[in-house]
Amino acid sequence: MTKLSATTVSALIEELIQLKLVEELGEKQTTGVGRRAISLQINKDGGYVIGLSFGNQYLRCAIMNLHGECIAEYRTEIEKGNDRIAGQIDEALSYCMQQASGVDSSLIKGIGVSTPGIIDSSGEIVLVSRYLQLNQFNVKAHIAASYPNIPVKLVNDSNAAAFAEFYSGAAKGISNIVYLTINEGIGSGIIIDSTIYAGFQGTAGEIGHIPVDPGGEQCTCGAVGCIETVLTSPYILKKSQAMALKREVPIPAAFGEVLERYNSGEEWLEPIFDKVQYVTTFMLASAGNFVSPEVMIIEGWMNGSPRFMSQVKEAIEAFPFPLPFRQERIIPASFGDKGSLYGAATLMLQQIFSASVLK
Numbered sequence: 103m104t105k106l107s108a109t110t111v112s113a114l115i116e117e118l119i120q121l122k123l124v125e126e127l128g129e130k131q132t133t134g135v136g137r138r139a140i141s142l143q144i145n146k147d148g149g150y151v152i153g154l155s156f157g158n159q160y161l162r163c164a165i166m167n168l169h170g171e172c173i174a175e176y177r178t179e180i181e182k183g184n185d186r187i188a189g190q191i192d193e194a195l196s197y198c199m200q201q202a203s204g205v206d207s208s209l210i211k212g213i214g215v216s217t218p219g220i221i222d223s224s225g226e227i228v229l230v231s232r233y234l235q236l237n238q239f240n241v242k243a244h245i246a247a248s249y250p251n252i253p254v255k256l257v258n259d260s261n262a263a264a265f266a267e268f269y270s271g272a273a274k275g276i277s278n279i280v281y282l283t284i285n286e287g288i289g290s291g292i293i294i295d296s297t298i299y300a301g302f303q304g305t306a307g308e309i310g311h312i313p314v315d316p317g318g319e320q321c322t323c324g325a326v327g328c329i330e331t332v333l334t335s336p337y338i339l340k341k342s343q344a345m346a347l348k349r350e351v352p353i354p355a356a357f358g359e360v361l362e363r364y365n366s367g368e369e370w371l372e373p374i375f376d377k378v379q380y381v382t383t384f385m386l387a388s389a390g391n392f393v394s395p396e397v398m399i400i401e402g403w404m405n406g407s408p409r410f411m412s413q414v415k416e417a418i419e420a421f422p423f424p425l426p427f428r429q430e431r432i433i434p435a436s437f438g439d440k441g442s443l444y445g446a447a448t449l450m451l452q453q454i455f456s457a458s459v460l461k
């Protein structure tokens with residue numbers, strides 16, 4: 103692939119073995135003449151990366167080896183504001199470093215951090231995150247105070263999750279992907295030609311704030327009737343509670359209960375979910391028409407309702423795209439809500455292994 107001579111390859115491999123990045127697996131059985139081939143692999147303990155993710159609910163941290171295997175993991179309920187989250191970062195990093203006590207910290211090749219909100223162009227500062235109440239939070243400088251020699255890179259949480267599915271998850275080996283996460287909010291990540299597409303100033307993918315419901319609910323962004331006000335769990339819960347009151351059925355206390363009762367076929371929920379299904383189909387059809395991904399990956403509450411998903415998949419298959427979109431191309435995320443954590447770490451792995459000559 104590289105068009106290098108065998109001698110050059112041998113010399114380079116020898117160098118990588120010296121650096122402990124590659125190891126020999128032993129001789130390979132061959133039938134041909136000449137020197138016997140030796141199998142090689144990446145030495146999994148030749149280096150490590152750290153993933154750190156700020157989620158809606160948890161702050162998570164993980165140390166991974168070069169094979170992408172987790173060797174230490176930490177999770178805690180996330181707090182809000184620059185100072186509190188800075189403290190939680192210190193706690194998470196020192197816990198994981200302690201758990202991976204055999205690891206030489208000079209072998210840590212990078213820390214990938216996934217966060218909601220807007221990130222500056224250098225990938226070091228969270229400019230603003232409304233939800234986590236972060237404001238001009240210089241994550242890179244904060245981590246550098248304790249770990250001055252480790253590169254730090256920030257990435258948007260949905261983009262990180264999309265990248266994890268692309269790198270080693272449900273969409274492994276697929277180069278054009280739309281990833282959607284639908285829970286308390288909606289996030290999306292777009293991968294075009296194997297690269298995250300973040301858009302001008304990094305704000306692409308705000309599909310949840312496309313208005314679809316004139317005269318509908320007020321959205322957190324300030325507009326009225328955004329997709330988020332129809333598809334996300336807090337809004338569905340609120341509408342279900344109002345409907346239950348009107349229909350004189352027991353009022354659901356939480357979204358999980360609404361979904362359970364819908365799955366078991368309670369008929370009074372049909373009108374609400376009919377609209378949710380219609381708007382979901384609209385959203386996926388728009389993404390399909392606009393980006394033309396090979397697959398669309400879904401994370402969130404919808405995966406908890408096979409009944410709902412099969413209706414959406416059928417509607418997409420029946421949708422008049424220029425070329426048909428088979429329902430097998432809509433797939434559940436394989437990492438669930440850990441996608442952005444794994445994505446943050448694997449993005450650092452990819453930086454280590456990316457070789458432009460092999461593209």
Ligand SMILES: [Zn+2]
Nearest residue numbers: 311321323328
């Ligand atoms: Zn909105």
